Amino acid sequence: MDRSPPPPHGPPHRVPEAPSEGVPPGGPEVPPEVHRRRWVILAVLMLSLLFVVLDNSVLNVAVKTVASPPPVGIGATQSQLEWAINAYALVFAGLLFTAGLLGDRIGRRRTLLFGTLVFGIASALAAFADSPVELVAYRAVMGFGAAFVMPATLAILMNVFERDEQPRAIGVWVGAVGVAIAVGPVLGGLLLEHFWWGSIFLVNVPVVAVSLAAVALLVPESRDPAPGAIDPVGVALSIVGLVLLVFGIIRGGELADLTDPTVLLPVVGGALVLAGFVVHERRTPHPALDMAYFREPAFSAAVGGIALVFFALMGVTFVSVFYLQSVRGFSPLQAGLLLLPLAVTQLLFAPRSRLVVRRFGARAVCAAGLLVVAACLAAFAGFDTGTPVWVVELVLFAQGAGMAHVMPPVTVAVMQSLPREKAGTGSAVNNTFRQVGGALGVAVLGSLLSAVYRGGIEGHLDAVPPGARAAAGESVEATLAAARHLGPAGEALVAPAHAAFLSAMHVTALCAAAVAAVGAAVVAAFLPGRRRPARDGGDPERAAEGGGARESVGR
Structure with a gap:
């Protein structure tokens, strides 16, 4: 089997249907000390993932409480409540792509720690917000931190598991996302029955503290060993395009009217900017995202x-x-x-x-x-x-x-x-x-x-x-x-x-x-x-193993 890495910006790697006869599956690409603790690392990544996904939905059950006048809530209007929810989603979605690129360049554990710390600080501030404006601002900062957490968890997973175990690990990762989505409203309801509205944010702080310690102690660093030149124009276009597009979509959901000018203008503008991003990425010698993968x-x-x-x-x-x-x-x-x-x-x-x-x-x-x-x-x-x-x-x-x-x-x-x-x-x-x-x-x-x-x-x-x-x-x-x-x-x-x-x-x-x-x-x-099974009777998933370029993974 050809295990040589693909060109840095060439066509996407294709997984072969089956190896050549007599070719062994190949040796491990993950260092033994990392391989031994891979499932513990996955548990740590799931903990990091939990609070990010939970916070996408936990505020939904608290809107009536937050809208109540002090001391029960902070007297938020309907519009302010919508922005408290949407500020998180807008910043989160707008920066996901950029955060993933930075993780490849400067290190995924580093970006995971950074995002987790920002998220925890913003959660504590949101819990004690004195006004709806403060709450909206802190929710936006939480979205900023979350954008660095979520892509890092999946990227680290791919670098601590061998190719044949990646489907199983990704299944656990996806299951954790599904559980967090469903558990968010339940957790929010339980907290609101016993504590004040800020508890839905303050509960993140101890979880973040445990996550920070576990990531620092157990998760290995990994990065792209040859990231190439920076593509600042592509990064800027991706941020502007995604923020405009998601803003227009969210606005359409608020108004329940997709024909309103405040919906159409940002959606069309975002689509045009993203089209410009695609054109730029196809022409630049060092693209942030190689468009060949989409072929x-x-x-x-x-x-x-x-x-x-x-x-x-x-x-x-x-x-x-x-x-x-x-x-x-x-x-x-x-x-x-x-x-x-x-x-x-x-x-x-x-x-x-x-x-x-x-x-x-x-x-x-x-x-x-x-x-x-x-x-x-x-x-x-x-x-x-x-x-x-x-x-x-x-x-x-x-x-x-x-x-x-x-x-x-x-x-x-x-x-x-x-x-x-x-x-x-x-x-x-x-x-x-x-x-x-x-x-x-x-x-x-x-x-x-x-x-x-x-x-x-x-x-x-x-x-x-x-x-x-x-x-x-x-x-x-x-x-x-x-x-x-x-x-x-x-x-x-x-x-x-x-x-x-x-x-x-x-x-x-x-x-x-x-x-x-x-x-x-x-x-x-x-x-x-x-996929066709291996001719030597080996496991079909291992038979298809290969393709990921080697890179250094370690402490």
Whole structure:
């Protein structure tokens, strides 16, 4: 087997279908002392990953408390609450790519420590914020720190595990992300039941302290041994383009109107800047991101599949929260607990998905997983006010199982398409597509939900004063708030509000299912099929081992 590294900026490395006859799998590329503690290192990386992903969702359950006047909250307005949530997502998504590049250049452990420290300090400051403006600012700093943590964890993973063990380790990494997403609302609800609102941020501090110590003691340093010249123009274009694009997407989700100028201008501007980034990267002799990787069908299909599945998933997760709380009447904590099947399935199936891929191939497994996700999303079109909870839980369990058989293989496809010294770049691309796809799903499907809901409720708002009708028709929560304000006369609004929301949810769920089905078609067309087993009877995954360029990994 040819184990020579690919050119620094040449075409992407291709994993061979099978080695030549008689060629052994090859010796280890990871130093023995690192190899022995690889699973301990993975546990440390999961701890670092936990607080970053948790903080993406934990504030959602605290918005009512934070909006309350002092001393219960800080009196944040709806707009300020939205920016407290979105400032984190905007900075996080905008800097992911740059942070991954820096990790390759200056060291992934170094960037992980830096990001963790920044995140911990900003969490402590956010917990004691005296005003909504301060909270928004500290949340932005938290997003800045998180952008350096998440890509570093996956990049380090690729450099402490041998190629044949990387699918298993990535499965554990993906499972940890899924668990953190689902546990965030539950943890937030539990903290708010016993402590003040700032506890949802202060709880990060001891976790960060333990993570810093563990990373410093156990995680080895790794970097690109030959990073080449810096591409400041490419880095600047990527930051500006991603920030503009994500800002426009988030703004579209806030307004539930994708045609508003404040949505269209940044989205179009961001797309144009990113197009300029692609042109620049293709022409410069030292690109920040080698565009040749996207000519590899498996790489492009994998990142496209990541974006599409998170588009569908995050959009319907956003809708399901309103279904469980506004229509079914569950508390935020109860709604969070009902979403736990998504976490349980990630924990159970994601680390084992490699076994199914080994038998049937990434193409079949990912396509089947996306079809399961599509079917589960379509099942939301049958939910109503009387749907048994066990049916909802069963659908969520199946949806999580489908996701657990999609995300690990596509992540493996992205990361193993690049040589090891570019692991930070691969991780940054993987996470950037995940974040942009999820934000776009919330914005687009949220806008669709709002438009269909408004059309269904407008004819039932006659009892609402004319000046308040527009606001009352924006969402099911707004309509129910108007009904409570009207007193007994508003009781007649409750049933039409629930009916209009369910109708809107059904349309949105079917659209999300269609997107997941498109993702299934993409991966079925372009991901590689089942690899041929080695002629010497060796393990198929080891038979495909190779490709990652050697680099120094050590303390």
